Amino acid sequence: MSASRSSGIADAIGPEEGPGPREGAGPEGAVLLAALLDGMDAALCAFDAHGIVTHWNREAERVLGWSAEEAVGRRGFAGWAVRSADAEDVRRRLMGAMDAPGRRVHEFALLRKDGGRVLVRTQSSGVRGADGTPAGVYCAFSEVHAQIDLERSIALSEALLDDASWGVVLVDADLRPAVVNSYAARAWGVGRTAPLGRPLGELLAQGAEELQGALQHVLAEGSPPAPAELWVTLRTSEGERRRCWRSGFVRLVSPLAEEPVPLGVGWLFRDVTEAKLAEQEADRLRFRSNQLHRAARQAAECEDPMEAATSTLDYALAGFADHVLVDLVSGERLVRAAATPSDAPGPCLPVSGGSIPVRYEAGHPALQAVERTGTVRTSARTGADQAWAVERQWPPDAVHALCAVLRSRGRTLGVVTFLRAANRSAFERPDAMYAESVAVRVASALDLARLTTPPPR
Secondary structure, three states, X not given: OOHHHHHHHHHHHOOOOOOOHHHOOOXXXXXXXXXXXXXXXOEEEEEEOOOEEEEEOHHHHHHHOOOHHHHOOOEOXXXXXXXXXXXXXXXXXXXXXXXXXXXXXXXXXXXOOOOOEEEEEEEXXXXXXXXXXEEEEEEEEEEHHHHHHHHHHHHHHHHHHHHOOOEEEEEEOOOOEEEEOHHHHHHHOOOOOOOOOOOHHHHEEEOHHHHHHHHHHHHHHOOOOOOEEEEEEEEEOOXXXXXXEEEEEEEEEOOXXXXXXXXXXXXXXXXXXXXXXXXXXXXXXXXXXXXXXXXXXXXXOOOOHHHHHXXXXXXXXXXXXXXXXXXXXXXXXXXXXXXXXXXXXXXXXXXXXXXXXXXXXXXOHHHHHHHHOOOEEEEOOOOOOOHHHHHOOOOOOEEEEEEEEEEEOOEEEEEEEEEEEOOOOXXXXXXXXXXXXXXXXXXXXXXXXXXXXXXXO
């Protein structure tokens, strides 16, 4: 460090203002202070009570191009770092901080050594001696665009972490939420402080492993190129809720470290459950419509009406149910006319050896469908064993059933029963509408079969 800079520091402090012996007075203290000021990220200069520049750090040299040797000892900025026309106004505003409490913030244009002008924002504050009298001014300054960039970054962070229209969660390196904004708290159904520091597994009934895997990947590999859609199940006071979150991830690293040190992950998400469910429903309707179209074309090529009926059911089963049973009305009873295998997946085939009477107990869903001339849905209670299905003469793995009445020419021909195993969800209203569409086609084929063959006895 040059002598001018070291002496400038000493002069700025003054012998009566410097630290006592136990605090490191003398040249060593001045060198230490100069080193500390040179290490600052902000440009900094100091003036004594007469406006003489007493210190000029490396960042000030970088911003304006004037070295410490060229700056220290000059009176103010006039004639070198500011235009002559602006010099008095700049001097007045800077030195005015010496007698004012707190900090003064100003913006004005300074001159670079190469002749260019740069707009800076300054924060200046007065320095007082041991006797309390004004001793000088310290001034920190930075280019306005850099300051604006910083303020924009801070403003963006505050906006995201306040009331942004998507969820923002800062997750630490231990994969625990450190900051949660209002949207994210509402999406989780908790307060903003409730999730902080808690494992994700305590907040999510399902989906925590997938989310943690995504966060670990971001910490190790960096931000993914595109958003991901994560299905999670939330624990709420009303019970569990399944939601779909379209999520983006950003790895957070310290800007102050020499090498990138992960601080955690910025997780941004938006609840797209409704749109995703609508998309899935549209895909399901499109698939089912295509299946019915294919079934109709296939049935048209069948010479045997019963084959047309079973072929239609084979197409309907795809993605819809695991088993199907066809029971036809014969007098006061129902007889089994066709079914899929009860022990393994397979096609729907007519019962070999002729129709078999089924002895359903009163209140059986198939009998209810016939009596009501409508569709009946039912499911086993949670935790029920195979006895539930066996009692109803269904395959033992069945836990969800949908019985649709077979009607043609104003008459009830029977009932078709669709069954689902435990790995599928219960039948819902859209499923019932699809089953009814299938039943209409099957009933037409079965009615034609009855016209060409005698009814089962």
